[in-house]
Amino acid sequence: MGIVIRGGTVLTADLTTRADVYCDGGTIQALGPDVEVPTGTEVIDASGCYVMPGGIDPHTHMQLPFMGTRVVDDFFTGTVAGVTGGTTMIVDFVIPDKGGSLLDAVDTWQERASISATDFGFHVAITGWSEAVSEEMGVVTAERGINSYKFFMAYKNAIMVSDEELVAGFSRCREIGAIAAVHAEHGELVFHLQQEMLRRGITGPEGHPQSRPAEVEGEAAARAISLAGVLGVPLYIVHIGAEQAAQAVTRARLAGQRVFGETLAGFLAVDDSVYYNEDWDFAASHVMSPCFKPKGHPEALWRALQSGNLQTIGTDHCTFTVEQKRMGLEDFTKIPNGCGGIEDRMSIAWELGVNTGRITPNEFVAATSTSAARIFNMHPQKGAIRVGSDADLVVFDPEKSKTISAQSQYQENDFNVFEGTTVKGVAVHSLSRGRHIWADGDVRAERGAGRFVYREPYGPAYAGIDRRLALSTPRKVER
Numbered sequence: 083m084g085i086v087i088r089g090g091t092v093l094t095a096d097l098t099t100r101a102d103v104y105c106d107g108g109t110i111q112a113l114g115p116d117v118e119v120p121t122g123t124e125v126i127d128a129s130g131c132y133v134m135p136g137g138i139d140p141h142t143h144m145q146l147p148f149m150g151t152r153v154v155d156d157f158f159t160g161t162v163a164g165v166t167g168g169t170t171m172i173v174d175f176v177i178p179d180k181g182g183s184l185l186d187a188v189d190t191w192q193e194r195a196s197i198s199a200t201d202f203g204f205h206v207a208i209t210g211w212s213e214a215v216s217e218e219m220g221v222v223t224a225e226r227g228i229n230s231y232k233f234f235m236a237y238k239n240a241i242m243v244s245d246e247e248l249v250a251g252f253s254r255c256r257e258i259g260a261i262a263a264v265h266a267e268h269g270e271l272v273f274h275l276q277q278e279m280l281r282r283g284i285t286g287p288e289g290h291p292q293s294r295p296a297e298v299e300g301e302a303a304a305r306a307i308s309l310a311g312v313l314g315v316p317l318y319i320v321h322i323g324a325e326q327a328a329q330a331v332t333r334a335r336l337a338g339q340r341v342f343g344e345t346l347a348g349f350l351a352v353d354d355s356v357y358y359n360e361d362w363d364f365a366a367s368h369v370m371s372p373c374f375k376p377k378g379h380p381e382a383l384w385r386a387l388q389s390g391n392l393q394t395i396g397t398d399h400c401t402f403t404v405e406q407k408r409m410g411l412e413d414f415t416k417i418p419n420g421c422g423g424i425e426d427r428m429s430i431a432w433e434l435g436v437n438t439g440r441i442t443p444n445e446f447v448a449a450t451s452t453s454a455a456r457i458f459n460m461h462p463q464k465g466a467i468r469v470g471s472d473a474d475l476v477v478f479d480p481e482k483s484k485t486i487s488a489q490s491q492y493q494e495n496d497f498n499v500f501e502g503t504t505v506k507g508v509a510v511h512s513l514s515r516g517r518h519i520w521a522d523g524d525v526r527a528e529r530g531a532g533r534f535v536y537r538e539p540y541g542p543a544y545a546g547i548d549r550r551l552a553l554s555t556p557r558k559v560e561r
């Protein structure tokens with residue numbers, strides 16, 4: 083039986099209008115004032131609320147084995163946490179072991195994600211380069227529905243790739259119709275500064291931001307942009323925390339390059355003062371990479387969102403407990419990197435973005451849902467309220483408040499970087515492909531009900547101008 087959402091204001095990236103939304107069979111069937119529905123249809127009252135496309139978190143790590151331990155949220159607990167905050171789809175990172183098979187890793191992630199409560203997609207990380215990796219990228223994109231690859235420019239001696247590997251991988255992305263994504267930090271410089279901190283006896287969490295000054299991000303973002311520009315591949319820079327990186331994206335976009343930037347709800351709200359807290363557990367719980375940046379950077383990220391130069395707000399949801407963080411008690415470089423956020427992303431972005439007037443409600447929808455759907459080639463199946471689109475919907479009450487706390491959260495870790503923040507604007511109902519799985523405090527999500535979202539390769543127009551030829555047409559001089 084279908085569901086109708088009545089009496090709300092439909093809010094999309096480009097439209098605000100009073101309309102009912104009727105869904106059945108997993109998709110939106112009808113839209114408009116007073117839509118007629120079959121008898122027995124479940125009715126959700128959305129008076130006083132917005133009805134939005136379900137949030138898409140383009141950056142998560144569920145159940146990831148990382149830095150000698152494992153992320154505590156799995157695909158079920160993590161997606162349930164998301165749903166309670168209005169996020170109805172995630173794009174998670176498949177991270178093969180160095181030298182490992184991409185296809186095997188995709189199979190492993192599909193198995194892990196088989197318990198997901200909501201729909202999900204994948205990016206694949208390229209952690210090393212070989213002929214086999216190059217070939218497998220072709221298969222992953224042509225046959226496995228994944229058109230985005232992440233290259234880690236940091237995590238030396240682990241999953242970092244060299245410039246040589248970046249060049250080879252970016253070129254391959256262009257050939258197969260994929261978008262390249264980078265973790266933009268200068269890994270060599272970070273490693274050098276980490277050793278320097280330890281030599282000076284700085285072993286606590288404060289060593290983390292001190293070995294990752296903002297330039298570390300700015301340099302890597304600019305380098306990745308230059309390489310992508312010459313090689314003619316679209317580029318998505320994940321988890322931008324530094325003004326310098328946002329500026330590099332802005333410059334490239336002004337020059338006409340197809341570059342996109344993602345920031346995080348956490349980076350828009352928190353600064354690096356957290357690392358200097360005297361409570362080791364508190365400081366260590368904020369260790370993630372890139373790190374939270376000094377005051378001034380969050381505002382610069384907001385400006386980049388306002389001007390449209392950053393497009394998406396993700397979370398990099400990667401949860402560890404305080405106990406797991408204690409693996410780095412003697413040495414900050416051993417603190418597992420990662421924080422949570424999927425549950426609070428939408429409310430934090432609304433509170434700090436819309437309630438302050440920094441962004442409009444429509445821009446909010448773009449940044450938390452529609453832009454990710456467009457950039458990753460799944461719009462209008464996702465990120466839209468149109469007849470035929472998946473019925474991933476959120477009823478969002480702009481007048482309802484809550485105070486965020488680890489005590490009451492759904493995500494599995496025992497810490498919350500937004501602890502104590504009161505937000506006005508919360509998801510009261512969430513639908514995942516027409517299933518009403520969050521109903522005003524009641525979680526009705528089912529293990530394994532989520533489906534993989536297959537994403538086609540991009541057409542040649544998306545890759546843009548082949549600047550290899552534009553910049554240097556091969557020219558042989560006959561002598």
Ligand code: URP
Nearest residue numbers: 265370371398400419420
């Ligand atoms: O600290 C983080 N971000 N952990 C997850 C891995 C990554 O770099 O995205």
Ligand code: ZN
Nearest residue numbers: 265320321371
């Ligand atoms: Zn990263």
Ligand code: ZN
Nearest residue numbers: 141142143398
């Ligand atoms: Zn990440």
